[in-house]
Amino acid sequence: MSPETMTLFSPQLAARLDALVEKYPVRRSALVPMLLYAQDEIGYLSDAVIAEVAERIGVTELEVRNVATYYSMLRFKPAGKYNVQVCTNISCMLRGGFDVFEKFQEELGIGHKGVTADGVFSLEEVECIGACCWAPAIQVNYEFHDELTPEAVPGLLKSYRGQVKAEGKNPNA
Amino acid sequence: MPRLVSHPDEVKVVSRRFGMGAAEIDRYIELGGYASAKKCLEEGPDWIINEMKASNLRGRGGAGFPTGMKWSFVPKQSAKPKYVLVNGDESEPGTCKDHLIFLHDPHAVIEGTIIAGLAIGAKVGFIYLRGEYRYLLEIMEKAVADAYAKGYLGKSIFGSETEFEIITQTGAGAYEVGEESALMESLEGKRGVPRIKPPFPAVVGLYGGPTVINNAETIATVPHVIEMGGAAFSAIGSPRNGGTRLFSVSGHVERPGVYELPMGYNLKKIVYDVAGGIRGGRKLKAVVPGGSSTPVLLPEEIEELGMDFDQVGKVGSMLGSAGVVVLDDQTCIVEFALRTISFYQHESCGWCIPCREGTDWLKKSLTRFHAGFGEAKDIDNIQYLAENMMGRTFCPLGDAAAMPTIAFVKKFRKEFEDHLNGRPCPFAKHVEMAVL
Numbered sequence: 001m002s003p004e005t006m007t008l009f010s011p012q013l014a015a016r017l018d019a020l021v022e023k024y025p026v027r028r029s030a031l032v033p034m035l036l037y038a039q040d041e042i043g044y045l046s047d048a049v050i051a052e053v054a055e056r057i058g059v060t061e062l063e064v065r066n067v068a069t070y071y072s073m074l075r076f077k078p079a080g081k082y083n084v085q086v087c088t089n090i091s092c093m094l095r096g097g098f099d100v101f102e103k104f105q106e107e108l109g110i111g112h113k114g115v116t117a118d119g120v121f122s123l124e125e126v127e128c129i130g131a132c133c134w135a136p137a138i139q140v141n142y143e144f145h146d147e148l149t150p151e152a153v154p155g156l157l158k159s160y161r162g163q164v165k166a167e168g169k170n171p172n173a
Numbered sequence: 174m175p176r177l178v179s180h181p182d183e184v185k186v187v188s189r190r191f192g193m194g195a196a197e198i199d200r201y202i203e204l205g206g207y208a209s210a211k212k213c214l215e216e217g218p219d220w221i222i223n224e225m226k227a228s229n230l231r232g233r234g235g236a237g238f239p240t241g242m243k244w245s246f247v248p249k250q251s252a253k254p255k256y257v258l259v260n261g262d263e264s265e266p267g268t269c270k271d272h273l274i275f276l277h278d279p280h281a282v283i284e285g286t287i288i289a290g291l292a293i294g295a296k297v298g299f300i301y302l303r304g305e306y307r308y309l310l311e312i313m314e315k316a317v318a319d320a321y322a323k324g325y326l327g328k329s330i331f332g333s334e335t336e337f338e339i340i341t342q343t344g345a346g347a348y349e350v351g352e353e354s355a356l357m358e359s360l361e362g363k364r365g366v367p368r369i370k371p372p373f374p375a376v377v378g379l380y381g382g383p384t385v386i387n388n389a390e391t392i393a394t395v396p397h398v399i400e401m402g403g404a405a406f407s408a409i410g411s412p413r414n415g416g417t418r419l420f421s422v423s424g425h426v427e428r429p430g431v432y433e434l435p436m437g438y439n440l441k442k443i444v445y446d447v448a449g450g451i452r453g454g455r456k457l458k459a460v461v462p463g464g465s466s467t468p469v470l471l472p473e474e475i476e477e478l479g480m481d482f483d484q485v486g487k488v489g490s491m492l493g494s495a496g497v498v499v500l501d502d503q504t505c506i507v508e509f510a511l512r513t514i515s516f517y518q519h520e521s522c523g524w525c526i527p528c529r530e531g532t533d534w535l536k537k538s539l540t541r542f543h544a545g546f547g548e549a550k551d552i553d554n555i556q557y558l559a560e561n562m563m564g565r566t567f568c569p570l571g572d573a574a575a576m577p578t579i580a581f582v583k584k585f586r587k588e589f590e591d592h593l594n595g596r597p598c599p600f601a602k603h604v605e606m607a608v609l
Contacts, residue, residue: 023340025254025297026380031362036304036345057362070364070522073304073346089266090465090498091423093512098602127348127516128266128465129305132423132496133430134175142307146175 008052013041017056031057035068044078072127080115080122082160084108085139088125091132096149100136101125103150107157120164121157175272178430180447184409186397186417187390188433191277196312198319201280209399210287211331221292225395227403229415233270234260234351234388235464235493237482240395241403244385246375247293253382257289257298258360258374261389262344262351264303265464266516267496270419270431271389275302275309278393279316283339285392287330288399290337293385297338300389301356304345313341348520352568353386355522366524367568390419411437414481418495422448425455425501437479444475444499456502459584463493465513466573468580469500490580505600506588510581511539517574528571531562535578542589545597552589556582 007014016037020030034056038049045068054061068074084104088097105111108121115122131137134146145156177192185191195201213221225241232238247255259282263271274282286298300317302310317339320326330337342360344350350359354368357379378384394416398406407415414436420443423429427449434443444450444460451457457472462480468490470478478484485492500509518532538555541547559575559582566572582589591598 026361028362029342029360032345032359033343036343067362067364071304071345071347072519088512089516090461090509090512091267091496093509094424094498094500094504127519128264128268130263130269130272130303131175132267132269132498133421134269135423135429139305142305144175144308 008048009038009041013037021056028057028059031059031064031067032071035064035071035074039074044075046076078115078119081120081164082140083122083124085124085126085129087127087129087131087135087137089128089132091128092136095135097136099150100138100148100153103153104157107153120161175269175276176430177273178428178432180432182438182442182447183433184417184435185433186401186406186409187274187281187394187419188277188431189397190281191273193277195278195280196276196316198280198316198323201278205400206280206396207284207325207331209396210284210291210325213288213291213399214331214333214335218292218294221288221399224399224403225292227407228398229403229407229410229413230391230394230398231414231482232388233390233394233418233494235265235466235491237492240387240391243375243387244289244292246373247383247385248376249294251294251383253380254297255293255295255382256379256384257286257293257295258353258356258379258384258386259286259298259300259389259392260351260353260356260386261300261302261306261309262347262356263306263389263494264348264351264520265466265494265496266513267421267423267461267464267498268494269421269423270495272306272309273419273431274389274393275306275313279313280320281393281396282313282389283316283320283326285387285395286339287325287337288395289385289387289392291335293383295385296336297340299340299342299360299379301342301344301350301360303350304343307343310341310343317341347522348516349522349568349570352570355568356386357384364522366522367570369567409435411435411479411481411484413483418480418492420447420480421494421496422499423496424499425452425504426450426499427452434480436481437484440470440475440478440480440497443480443497448497448499451499451501453501457499458502458504459500459506461496461498461500461577463491464496465498465516466569466577467491467493468576469584471584491576503600505543505598505602506581506585507539507543507592507598508601510578511536511543513577513581514539514574517570521570521574525566525568525571527562527565528574531558531571532574534558535574542592543597543601545592545595547589547592549590549593552582552586555589 086101350365355365359365374384518536523529559578562575
């Protein structure tokens with residue numbers, strides 16, 4: 001994209017995406033990472049994000065949607081500032097993954113794919129995240145927390161709430 | 174940071190540098206890194222492929238195809254560019270070995286990719302990590318940048334005339350993309366659905382060019398094979414199964430963790446000795462030997478079982494990704510089967526009907542059983558349905574869902590019967606009403 005073109009993204013991300021399309025032998029290979037990086041900044045794949053990604057890659061919006069709907073990490077609605085992803089797959093299940101998930105439901109007052117009213121947390125039950133030997137494991141955004149117990153859940157949530165307070169701003173801003 | 178474990182029986186080859194700071198390039202070099210790539214640059218492709226064949230290294234992703242042979246299938250002359258593709262989409266439940274490789278030894282992945290490139294005459298390699306592994310992708314990206322800065326990647330690697338580039342790539346959440354042709358689709362910016370084979374990737378792969386695709390563990394093993402010599406590497410393992418394997422041991426054991434053991438190591442010893450036995454002194458009920466898609470084994474089946482591709486195959490299961498999941502005697506098998514099939518139902522990409530519909534119906538049947546509303550005839554129906562998925566799909570996901578299901582029903586039929594007549598078993602913890 002030329003510098004004059006309007007972009008939804010921060011200058012840093014726009015520069016990163018400009019470089020991303022040059023990285024591959026074929027431009028379209030940048031599509032999946034571009035969607036993910038855009039989502040990391042904007043929070044979800046809004047219609048405007050999809051339109052800009054389509055323009056950057058040089059494909060139709062329909063093609064972008066066709067690809068984006070395939071991948072489970074990509075979403076079309078806002079999540080919380082901290083997206084809590086609890087694995088309940090076999091290795092985590094055997095060591096209490098469901099108990100951890102239930103504790104998060106109870107503490108946050110939301111279920112699978114729910115978002116708290118203040119927008120700070122969202123909750124998801126996810127498939128295997130590749131931390132089977134350190135089960136039960138969760139991810140908060142991209143951060144792993146291993147060998148979690150239901151008792152540790154309130155403290156963990158508190159520490160993330162503390163981070164929001166420390167930043168001193170509305171998470172939805 | 175994931176906990177590292179160790180045991181005296183371990184033979185540390187691939188995990189040799191874990192916990193030693195080898196993610197820093199200078200430390201990696203200090204520990205002998207990049208010597209293998211330099212050697213391969215001098216020796217040339219035929220020598221590399223011969224060493225790889227002699228090593229009896231077999232694909233660590235799960236299929237166990239001999240790596241040297243795979244590389245030798247790539248045509249020497251090609252009108253289209255050739256590619257090396259590293260599969261770090263690690264998504265098989267029970268498997269977390271590549272996680273540690275990317276974390277502790279990213280340069281081994283880079284060095285192995287360079288060597289594979291030299292062997293097949295490729296100028297570009299891709300390292301694909303699952304989207305959830307963002308912090309590991311950042312470690313890989315830094316390692317790649319450091320290798321470029323040293324001149325180990327780029328237009329003239331190690332000061333030679335040879336060019337080799339590495340491009341890292343992230344997924345965005347999809348088990349199916351771990352299948353080789355689906356991974357290529359994903360890397361081309363498409364939905365990760367599988368391609369029909371033949372043509373095989375060695376002939377028509379990424380961007381239509383000849384492509385070697387290997388699991389991240391396989392690639393990280395390559396520099397060690399070159400360093401110690403193919404024959405010496407082979408000698409560590411069992412016949413036709415060279416070297417060591419990273420076993421991810423999880424579930425109801427005292428000391429879960431990733432252990433590197435020689436191929437052919439006894440499974441009972443892995444459970445009772447290496448991983449410290451069953452948690453809380455309970456009894457063993459079953460073991461899933463190689464990730465969630467591999468048929469479950471009973472305690473009596475693991476007594477004499479050596480963990481290599483051939484021996485596990487002989488007892489009707491698979492070594493797969495070497496994700497050993499241990500179940501104690503208070504596990505509800507119906508619940509475990511349901512959680513397994515729920516995963517495959519969620520991850521089926523929908524391209525092939527037997528898999529898309531089959532996983533859905535299996536999940537429905539098992540949900541009903543789990544809640545205690547199964548009917549006797551459903552036990553046979555589950556098995557019949559699963560058997561009819563086998564071999565009828567483009568990629569192995571359909572089989573991966575069907576195989577364990579058949580084994581659960583065959584080996585634990587009594588438990589399914591115990592769930593009849595509105596009585597879920599006492600160990601079923603997470604009973605949900607079936608939505609049918």
